[in-house]
Amino acid sequence: MGIAGCPGAGKSTLAAGLVAEHPETHVLVPMDGFHLANEQLRRLGRADRKGAPDTFDVDGYVVLLERLRGADHDETVYAPRFDRRLEASIANAVAVLPQHTTVITEGNYLLHDQDGWERVRPLLDECWYVDCNYPARIVRLIARHIAHGRSATATADWVRTVDEPNARLIRTKMASADVIIRSEDGRLALPLEPDWRTPWW
Numbered sequence: 233m234g235i236a237g238c239p240g241a242g243k244s245t246l247a248a249g250l251v252a253e254h255p256e257t258h259v260l261v262p263m264d265g266f267h268l269a270n271e272q273l274r275r276l277g278r279a280d281r282k283g284a285p286d287t288f289d290v291d292g293y294v295v296l297l298e299r300l301r302g303a304d305h306d307e308t309v310y311a312p313r314f315d316r317r318l319e320a321s322i323a324n325a326v327a328v329l330p331q332h333t334t335v336i337t338e339g340n341y342l343l344h345d346q347d348g349w350e351r352v353r354p355l356l357d358e359c360w361y362v363d364c365n366y367p368a369r370i371v372r373l374i375a376r377h378i379a380h381g382r383s384a385t386a387t388a389d390w391v392r393t394v395d396e397p398n399a400r401l402i403r404t405k406m407a408s409a410d411v412i413i414r415s416e417d418g419r420l421a422l423p424l425e426p427d428w429r430t431p432w433w
Contacts, residue, residue: 234342241415283394290348299327
């Protein structure tokens with residue numbers, strides 16, 4: 233199951249909430265674990281827009297999703313996790329155990345249909361989109377960047393030149409989601425009715 237949305241929309245909050253409600257059977261495998269390392273981004277000249285579609289290892293992410301779909305019932309599959317404190321991915325940090333019957337993956341580009349990302353959606357049984365009004369989302373983004381050490385000036389510049397161009401791209405695919413969920417003021421409606429699958433906007 234995928235959860236997509238713009239930066240700051242509340243994807244991680246929703247995904248973590250769903251896993252917390254079903255800790256024995258659900259596990260979270262974030263797309264962010266496939267951020268290219270900072271040294272690779274510098275080599276490619278993309279460090280100043282980390283978070284754009286071409287700053288991830290989409291091939292590696294697709295291979296992991298394929299492996300998860302085809303895993304044997306007694307197999308453990310390991311996945312990377314992105315650590316915001318380190319600004320780096322940690323290999324093998326997430327264990328998808330045989331007891332996990334639902335894998336939730338969340339990230340910006342699960343519905344993106346170009347540059348290799350079009351291979352992601354067919355590997356998901358369902359994909360939800362978390363939408364959020366602009367002011368609430370921007371406040372969350374600013375708070376996140378400052379909490380992780382950016383100055384107010386650097387934060388404003390990053391949100392304007394990196395996060396928001398990405399958000400405009402992400403929103404173009406919102407209507408292709410199975411479900412659209414509104415996230416406002418830091419709150420999400422949990423639990424969700426298990427048979428609620430009708431998009432609304």
